[in-house]
Amino acid sequence: MKAFEKNIRKVEPYVPGEQPQEQVVKLNTNENPYPPAPGVAKALEEMDLGRLRLYPDPTAEVLVDALAEFYGVSPEQVFVGVGSDDVLSMCFLTFFNSGKPIFFPDVTYSFYKVWADLYRIPYECKALDEDFRIRKEDYYPENGGVIFPNPNAPTGIYLELDQVEDIIAHNQDVVVIVDEAYVDFAGRSAMELIDRYDNLIVVQTFSKARSMAGMRVGYAISNPELIRYLNDAKYSFNSYTMNQTALICGAEAVKDRAYFEENLQKIIQTREWAKKELAGMGFELTDSRANFLFVRHPKYSGKDLFEFLKKQKIYVRFWGSKRIEDYLRITVGTREEMETLFTALKKYMEER
Amino acid sequence: MKAFEKNIRKVEPYVPGEQPQEQVVKLNTNENPYPPAPGVAKALEEMDLGRLRLYPDPTAEVLVDALAEFYGVSPEQVFVGVGSDDVLSMCFLTFFNSGKPIFFPDVTYSFYKVWADLYRIPYECKALDEDFRIRKEDYYPENGGVIFPNPNAPTGIYLELDQVEDIIAHNQDVVVIVDEAYVDFAGRSAMELIDRYDNLIVVQTFSKARSMAGMRVGYAISNPELIRYLNDAKYSFNSYTMNQTALICGAEAVKDRAYFEENLQKIIQTREWAKKELAGMGFELTDSRANFLFVRHPKYSGKDLFEFLKKQKIYVRFWGSKRIEDYLRITVGTREEMETLFTALKKYMEER
CATH class of the missing domain: 3.90.1150.10 (Aspartate Aminotransferase, domain 1)
Structure with missing residues (x-):
């Protein structure tokens, strides 16, 4: 060796x-x-080649603004990344530094363990019940943070919003991430709770409901404070993560409700x-x-x-x-x- | 708080x-x-919109193969990322874990400090001489890794290849990264040394000489072992970092020598x-x-x-x-x- x-x-x-x-x-x-939405094809055809020689806008304004308008939040509440994997990984790096174990379900998105190991974050998996349901009480003990998908993957089971809120409310000393890659197919988003809980981050993606897995766009919606911490970490890491085509095509996709x-x-x-x-x-x-x-x-x-x-x-x-x-x-x-x-x-x- | x-x-x-x-x-x-090269415009116009709904190829084969052919190396020697910032950051995360300080010049690319802090890697800055030149002897003491740009930024000064080799040869127990964002404008690349030193990684970018800052493409060339470690870390982090347009347009840009x-x-x-x-x-x-x-x-x-x-x-x-x-x-x-x-x-x- x-x-x-x-x-x-x-x-x-x-x-x-x-x-x-x-x-x-x-x-x-x-x-x-x-x-993807027809506007995406048009945006690609009309892409300004000369613009490609320049760095993209590091603030990703065109895409952030489109998302803010779609969800009725301010642009300061929106963070964008290279797919929701980039956004989630950045959340782990930024928020899960207490040294205490973070909690997530035993049967869930397999990347959570990988990021925890990568960043040396301790974790505890909470067993789903025999019907593969998340038991909210499992997330009450002291921890370093909580993350779960809703609907959960690969079970597809959707946790009703009152139960999601219960988990957030019981964890106000840590950051709770609700990973909503599939929520558009499912029901109410935890985004409704953002004004009420300052420890909540909701993460979504363009890869599923918006037909743009190939373009690599994900985003987080939260309060301006947590979004600022995420952007600080992102700018330290790589200021220009979103390329020009992802910005323009992403914005076009969002506009076509x-x-x-x-x-x-x-x-x-x-x-x-x-x-x-x-x-x-x-x-x-x-x-x-x-x-x-x-x-x-x-x-x-x-x-x-x-x-x-x-x-x-x-x-x-x-x-x-x-x-x-x-x-x-x-x-x-x-x-x-x-x-x-x-x-x-x-x-x-x-x-x- | x-x-x-x-x-x-x-x-x-x-x-x-x-x-x-x-x-x-x-x-x-x-x-x-x-x-960028004219083929890039054509590739964008002809982009298959239906392909965007699918995840991009996680191995980035089309782009990796184009780079391997351009440089006369095997595809196993090529790693690609979202700009050279992504590639360099991944290198810091993957290779600089000894606990000993890594070395880089005092006047240099300002991101090195930022990544070291982000990943809690100790570092020591080695002062350039009064003509802003790197002194190879400064990099002889025991360290946790070495990184420098060649040409250096923002001085633009190019270190002749025999001096680059001297630094690599004196540091065979650690990974040495030569950050060649600007080398195409300058002179010989350290890529010539890759077969001789198994601790060497050369990083380059599409943002400068290839006119594609807006597309976010960077790459590392090394031996298959170090590239495999980088890919393992990348797959853990985000399997699909390169979007479809970056893969296709990047490959087109490389083909037009x-x-x-x-x-x-x-x-x-x-x-x-x-x-x-x-x-x-x-x-x-x-x-x-x-x-x-x-x-x-x-x-x-x-x-x-x-x-x-x-x-x-x-x-x-x-x-x-x-x-x-x-x-x-x-x-x-x-x-x-x-x-x-x-x-x-x-x-x-x-x-x-």
Whole structure:
């Protein structure tokens, strides 16, 4: 071993869902099956090439202003980053420095552990109940901060806002992050609570409901004080994280509220229909309120189903990890994609 | 003070050069005065909007392959990030964990201190000599890592490759980062040394010589082992940092070697002409080999010159910090921009 290797920060690398290059039915990374708002295409076509030689606006004003207007908050309450992973990671770095363990659910977004390890933040995982629900009382003991997704991933289960508020209210000495990557498909956002609790940060993304995973845009909404701390950390790290295309296309996407809402409705309808179809095939499902389904079949192994589907060029997500050994997470695609999936699943069951 | 405020990571925010929105002669952040390669415009126009709904390729293959081909290395030797700031910051996080102080020059890129503070890495600044040159012997004592830009910023002074090699050779127990943001304007890159020293990382950027500051692309070239450690850290942090437009446009920019070289020659010619003009006006200059000039006038205060120019809508960079109180850093713009600057400077001098 070389001397310098001792001092390298070793991490357990996160393994992202596969991004196959060939043509497949891709239901494995919760992307939106519909393209971004039409204004985005126009913005790309009209992009000023000469502007690309210049640094982007470090304050990301055009995008921050569009988000502030959309949510009826002030621009000082909006922080933007390179996808919600960048925003969340920046929150961990900025807010979770007490030395006390932060709390998050045992079955949840797998990046929380990774960031905690990366920044050497102690953590405790709180077990979901047997129906995969967050128990608010688990988050009452003293801690260094709280984070949970709502709806939770990969269960899709949405925690009603009064329970979210209860967790925030019980943790006013620490920062509470509600990770709402999927909330647009689900119900009320914790953004309504921002004026009431100065320890609350709500994080959302353009990767799901806004069909722009490829553009890498995420954001946090909070009070101006916490947003200022985040911006200070960001400017120290890299002043210009958002490139010019992300700023311009991001702003265009936010402006088209009608397209956004129509897109959501289509996905919600497909989801509810798909739930019935899968239940009809004997699958057990959580009541997912996200743009994915979390399912298992009492008769078939999750791993076998996953591998069979992959051979059919249908990609879904499978972890095989504790408590969710037999579960598959299936992104809600177009109706046609879901029908292709159902046909394959029926074939599998008939052959066994 | 709220309880949670105690545990917020407080940083000295880096203050980036101003990005004025109005029309000005902008010679303050070392951008390239010429647009990116023509293939970039075409790539933007032809961007597949449907592709934006999908996550970008986390391995950034199209861009990594283009860089590997350009430099004649293998793709396993290339790491890409959101500008060289992202790449450098990731290097600090990954490699500088020994607890011993890292070494860098006292007059240098101001972000090094900021990242060291952010990640709680101890550091020692090594004073440049009285001609603003790096003294290689200063980097011989035991340390936790070494980083310096070549050419150095904001002095523009290029350290000959044998001296760079001497520093690397004396530090084989730690990682040495040569930050070559401006090397294309200057001379030989330390990339030639990569096969000989397994502790060497060379970092470059698309923001200067490739006219793409607005797209946020930086990269590191090293041996496959160190690149793997960087990728492990990156995947833990945010698997998808490079958005689809950065990947595609970045690859297009790299492919056009002829445009790149022609662009460089134009800037180098303007720089050498501008040096003579400024010397003729009585300015003292370092022998900058970058795309900027580092100048002071024995008769006039740097601060006054800076403020006068700003009123004329000519933006240059001024810090007023220790050792460089009277220096201005002037980006090499087009010949026309430089003439506008010279006219303003002559006017200032005549009036005093």
